[in-house]
Amino acid sequence: xxxxxxxxxxxxxxxxxxxxxxxxxxxxxxxxxxxxxxxxxxxxxxxxxxxxxxxxxxxxxxxxxxxxxxxxxxxxxxxxxxxxxxxxxxxxxxxxxxxxxxxxxxxxxxxxxxxxxxxxxxxxxxxxxxxxxxxxxxxxxxxxxxxxxxxxxxxxxxxxxxxxxxxxxxxxxxxxxxxxxxxxxxxxxxxxxxxxxxxxxxxxxxxxxxxxxxxxxxxxxxxxxxxxxxxxxxxxxxxxxxxxxxxxxxxxxxxxxxxxxxxxxxxxxxxxxxxxxxxxxxxxxxxxxxxxxxxxxxxxxxxxxxxxxxxxxxxxxxxxxxxxx
Numbered sequence: 001x002x003x004x005x006x007x008x009x010x011x012x013x014x015x016x017x018x019x020x021x022x023x024x025x026x027x028x029x030x031x032x033x034x035x036x037x038x039x040x041x042x043x044x045x046x047x048x049x050x051x052x053x054x055x056x057x058x059x060x061x062x063x064x065x066x067x068x069x070x071x072x073x074x075x076x077x078x079x080x081x082x083x084x085x086x087x088x089x090x091x092x093x094x095x096x097x098x099x100x101x102x103x104x105x106x107x108x109x110x111x112x113x114x115x116x117x118x119x120x121x122x123x124x125x126x127x128x129x130x131x132x133x134x135x136x137x138x139x140x141x142x143x144x145x146x147x148x149x150x151x152x153x154x155x156x157x158x159x160x161x162x163x164x165x166x167x168x169x170x171x172x173x174x175x176x177x178x179x180x181x182x183x184x185x186x187x188x189x190x191x192x193x194x195x196x197x198x199x200x201x202x203x204x205x206x207x208x209x210x211x212x213x214x215x216x217x218x219x220x221x222x223x224x225x226x227x228x229x230x231x232x233x234x235x236x237x238x239x240x241x242x243x244x245x246x247x248x249x250x251x252x253x254x255x256x257x258x259x260x261x262x263x264x265x266x267x268x269x270x271x272x273x274x275x276x277x278x279x280x281x282x283x284x285x286x287x288x289x290x291x292x293x294x295x296x297x298x299x300x301x302x303x304x305x306x307x308x309x310x311x312x313x314x315x316x317x318x319x320x321x322x323x324x325x
Contacts, residue, residue, distance in 0.1 A: 024065040029325045032058045036114055036301075036318030040311055051318070054078055055116040072099070083130055094138035103128040104135070104142040104168035105182045105229075107204060109215040110252050110266045112285050113299040113320035123283035123305065124248035124268030126182055126202045126219040127230040128166070140170040149186050149228035152237040153196060159189030164228075180204040182219070186227050196238045198227035215252040221245070224272075232281045232307035235272040244274040262289040272308075279308045295324040 032055035039048050061075030061084065072087035086099025105128040110120040121127040135144035146164040150157040166184035173179065182202045189195050202219030221229060224246045225236035235244050248270035255263045269282035285303030292298060299320040305313045 025062055026064075027060075027062045029060040030058060031323050031325070032117070033321040034114070034116060034318070035321065036316050038114075038313050038316035038318075040313045042311065046314075055320075056081075057083075057116055059083060073101075094136055097133070097135040097137065097144075100132045101130055103131050103133065103146055103184075104144050104166040105184055105200065105202075107168070107170075107180050107182070107217075109204060109206070109217055110250060110268070111254075111264055111287070111289070111299075112266055112283070112303070113287060113301045114285065114303060114316050114318070115305070117320070118283070118305075120250045120252075120266055120268035120283060121230045122232045122307070123281055124219075124250040124270045125217060125230075126200060126221075126248070128184065128200075128228055129230065131164075131228070133163075140172075141167070142169075143167045148188055149198070149226060150188055151228050152225040153188065153190050154239075155190040155194065157188050157190055158192050162187055176208050178206050180206075180217075184227065188226075194241075196223060196226055197243075198223035198238070200224060200227055200229060211256045213254045213256075215254070216250065218247070218249045220247045231270060231272075232310045233270070233272045233279045234309040235274045235277060235279045239274055239276060242275045244272055246270060246272045260291050262291075263287070264289070280306075281308045281310075282306050297322055 034051055034053060034055050036051045038051060039046055056078055058078040059075050061073060063073040065071045069090045073084060075084035077083045084101045086097055086101045089096045105126055108119055110125065112118045112120050119125065131146045133144045133146040135142060144166045146166055148160045148162065148164050150160065164184060164186040169181045171179045180203065185199045187195060187197045200219060200221040202217060204217035207214045221227060222243050222245055223238045224231055226238050236246060237244055248268065250266065250268035252264065252266040257263065265286045267284045269280065272279045283303065283305040285301055287299050287301035289297055289299050302317045304315050
């Protein structure tokens with residue numbers, strides 16, 4: 001954390017020295033600790049351990065408004081690592097973004113706390129992370145040209161001439177029901193001969209019934225690891241001339257009892273298939289969010305996670321501690 005704050009201090013000094021016109025700075029931060037006991041299977045042996053650490057998604061950042069049409073922001077994680085750095089231009093009919101932030105595929109449906117806010121992202125959700133990109137947003141539609149992904153390629157990427165292309169659309173049908181549509185395509189040539197094409201598409205739904213909210217998301221992808229999607233399992237990538245296919249689904253039920261107590265249960269699973277075989281991964285959790293004070297809450301949670309070849313956690317139990325400032 002010391003390196004993080006030193007880096008941010010240096011960055012801020014430079015920004016203030018070089019940008020006197022930046023009139024409206026709003027700083028924020030989030031300190032997050034995970035304290036989970038878990039029992040996992042490692043090579044047929046049960047390993048019991050405490051995962052007690054600062055979460056990697058603890059952060060500090062700011063949003064900046066220069067005038068009515070130009071704004072931006074930055075965010076550093078506790079690595080330290082750059083999470084976001086972007087600027088936006090409001091051109092009247094929409095917004096143009098330059099920089100690094102969440103791609104159009106990202107829409108958080110789950111609040112799973114274990115695994116540094118895993119959120120079922122590796123167990124059935126559709127998550128492409130924060131990437132360098134150019135993006136246009138018009139009303140509820142987003143379209144982005146993103147740095148092409150070269151992940152998990154067995155060879156040398158020799159042609160990255162086409163950016164990754166992504167889009168999403170949020171549709172509100174009425175006061176209770178909304179839908180999200182997602183899609184993306186990525187292509188890279190390897191060793192001057194092998195084209196690795198990957199894509200992802202999905203749909204999500206949120207139904208709000210007052211204190212109870214139901215959420216679900218379904219996706220289908222080709223070579224999802226090459227595309228850059230989060231996930232577990234060995235059979236998520238292009239292998240020796242064979243494309244892999246993957247589909248996943250998550251479901252979440254969230255109940256707000258009052259201003260202090262919130263309850264949530266969630267399940268996610270994915271199946272990956274390639275000529276070498278197939279593999280299933282899944283995770284389940286139940287949690288309670290307790291608001292201790294404004295901007296301070298804890299999340300006791302119980303669950304399990306089967307990551308296929310990447311390890312099975314038979315059971316975990318513990319708590320996330322979070323203070324936003």
